[in-house]
Amino acid sequence: MHLPDELYKRMLQLLHDIKVEIDQYRQDDVHVLRAYLYEALMLLNRAYQNLISMEEGNKEAGGTHISKFIELVGADMREHHSVRYYADKLCITPNYLNEIVNSAMGMSAKQYNCI
Incomplete structure (x- = not known):
């Protein structure tokens, strides 16, 4: 968080x-x-x-994607660091993932992945 x-x-x-x-x-x-x-x-x-x-x-704006993203990062962050990997897992584009994470959390998907 x-x-x-x-x-x-x-x-x-x-x-x-x-x-x-x-x-x-x-x-x-x-x-x-x-x-x-x-x-x-x-x-x-x-x-x-x-x-x-x-x-x-924000469910319509990707809230479920954010929950799944957080879950994926928690499980895979030691092995996978690219936003593309997580976007592919969620079947969305890296730009869209970055946009919804930024709007919900105030940071980019890459920043969240590095925390």
Whole structure:
């Protein structure tokens, strides 16, 4: 999953704050760490739910192709790195795959494959 820049920066800051709290840990600070962890998990869950809803809303624009693309990359990324390979597996053109991945995830299919 690719996080938007603003959310990515917020997550980095949150993780930094968690590290600071851990480094200064005191017995009474358990609730602070729990709150930070809860915030991080909720932000990631919200981003994931937005991604899923975007895919469901874009079924006509290739949402099912995106789901299958993500699945294929997860299974084959060590052996196959070309967008053409995944497009061929999905019976679509590499340009169309790149276009739908970019519109749904904010990155090219090649970038997603390299993550």
